[in-house]
Amino acid sequence: MIYKLRNNFIKICLVSLSVVLALIFAFLVILNHHQVNQTIDALSDAISSNGGVFPDFDRANHPPGKPMDEPDFFTRETKPSTRFFVVRIDNSGNIVGANTEFVSSVNDAEAEEYAVSALEKNNERGWISNFRYKLCDSKMGKSLVFVDGSMYKTLSKSFALTSGFVLLCSGLVVMLLIIVFSKRAVKPVAESYEKQNQFITDANHELKTPLTLILTNLDIAESELGQNEWLDDIRSEGQRMSVLINKLVMLTRMDENNENNNKETFGLSTTIGDVVSEYQPAVIEKRKRLTLDVAENITYSGDESSVRQLMSILMDNALKYCDPEGEIKVSLTAKRHPIICVENTFSDVDNTELDKLFDRFYRSDKARTFGGGYGIGLSIAKMIAEKHQGEIKAYKAAEGRIGFKVILK
Numbered sequence: 001m002i003y004k005l006r007n008n009f010i011k012i013c014l015v016s017l018s019v020v021l022a023l024i025f026a027f028l029v030i031l032n033h034h035q036v037n038q039t040i041d042a043l044s045d046a047i048s049s050n051g052g053v054f055p056d057f058d059r060a061n062h063p064p065g066k067p068m069d070e071p072d073f074f075t076r077e078t079k080p081s082t083r084f085f086v087v088r089i090d091n092s093g094n095i096v097g098a099n100t101e102f103v104s105s106v107n108d109a110e111a112e113e114y115a116v117s118a119l120e121k122n123n124e125r126g127w128i129s130n131f132r133y134k135l136c137d138s139k140m141g142k143s144l145v146f147v148d149g150s151m152y153k154t155l156s157k158s159f160a161l162t163s164g165f166v167l168l169c170s171g172l173v174v175m176l177l178i179i180v181f182s183k184r185a186v187k188p189v190a191e192s193y194e195k196q197n198q199f200i201t202d203a204n205h206e207l208k209t210p211l212t213l214i215l216t217n218l219d220i221a222e223s224e225l226g227q228n229e230w231l232d233d234i235r236s237e238g239q240r241m242s243v244l245i246n247k248l249v250m251l252t253r254m255d256e257n258n259e260n261n262n263k264e265t266f267g268l269s270t271t272i273g274d275v276v277s278e279y280q281p282a283v284i285e286k287r288k289r290l291t292l293d294v295a296e297n298i299t300y301s302g303d304e305s306s307v308r309q310l311m312s313i314l315m316d317n318a319l320k321y322c323d324p325e326g327e328i329k330v331s332l333t334a335k336r337h338p339i340i341c342v343e344n345t346f347s348d349v350d351n352t353e354l355d356k357l358f359d360r361f362y363r364s365d366k367a368r369t370f371g372g373g374y375g376i377g378l379s380i381a382k383m384i385a386e387k388h389q390g391e392i393k394a395y396k397a398a399e400g401r402i403g404f405k406v407i408l409k
Contacts, residue, residue, distance in 0.1 A: 083148035087115035343403035
């Protein structure tokens with residue numbers, strides 16, 4: 001139980017950490033991409049506003065008191081380091097010329113091909129290969145300014161790889177710390193759980209002795225006084241308490257055992273059929289109808305005695321809560337895993353909290369009238385299913401009908 005709790009704690013922390021780091025990485029990449037676009041757009045704006053030529057700019061000789069429209073990164077070295085070319089377009093949309101004076105990797109023919117590709121996109125700004133373009137109006141019609149962004153793209157990719165590596169290393173370190181300190185995190189719960197189990201074990205020993213004495217004295221009293229209803233009530237409740245104590249001890253032991261130690265391959269179809277046959281007389285006696293639909297030759301590798309106990313719990317529960325002259329249906333199918341379904345007519349299914357049926361000591365009867373149940377049978381069934389890496393759930397099969405589905409893995 002504590003081992004499972006610790007594993008779940010680690011999984012939740014690791015998933016949460018992974019999501020946070022992924023979001024941080026995505027935010028950094030998007031922000032960096034946006035900043036690169038803004039930087040190159042500022043360059044293309046300066047070129048387009050100056051008639052297709054990069055403007056002269058000297059921050060050192062800028063007149064004092066006059067506002068500076070250019071970004072802070074514009075310096076005297078910005079002009080010679082910026083590679084760009086301009087393509088002119090007339091009012092009819094025809095390319096009339098290209099200026100590739102300020103770029104060495106593109107000739108006029110290639111510049112015109114870039115322009116055609118940009119016009120097909122029909123966007124004011126965008127990327128064509130390593131060039132970011134801007135479509136703007138000019139005196140002769142329109143012009144396309146292409147600014148080389150290869151260096152910015154390289155820096156952006158390097159930034160993404162570096163930040164990804166740093167985040168990954170940070171995540172691995174944090175994950176390692178979570179795994180190392182997870183035991184300390186669940187320690188208070190583990191201590192409380194161990195105390196609870198110890199209490200149940202101690203209570204079992206403390207209660208069994210007086211209970212055995214009471215039942216033994218009942219036998220003596222009956223031999224001397226004869227059988228009567230008061231002694232019968234005492235015996236009935238004493239036996240009921242004895243069974244309840246044994247079930248509590250069983251739950252405690254199942255909690256403590258993390259492995260299913262009695263694993264063997266057996267005929268699941270035969271096992272289900274045998275358990276149902278044992279309940280056939282009780283079904284007839286209580287005037288219920290029983291439908292059995294068990295696929296043949298289904299085998300399973302697990303603890304056969306535990307599976308029998310699980311099936312007995314479900315049959316006992318169905319027989320106990322089935323409506324008068326109602327129907328019980330048992331089915332076994334196998335797809336990827338064996339699936340056991342036990343359904344019975346139950347008119348109060350709409351008022352039943354199905355998700356709480358497997359809680360210990362939960363009773364759908366809020367008055368908790370004595371009906372022979374203890375409220376822990378389905379808890380035991382759930383633990384047996386989980387010991388076999390399976391699951392069990394309650395569901396509303398139909399109107400006025402409840403079902404329990406067990407998947408054994």
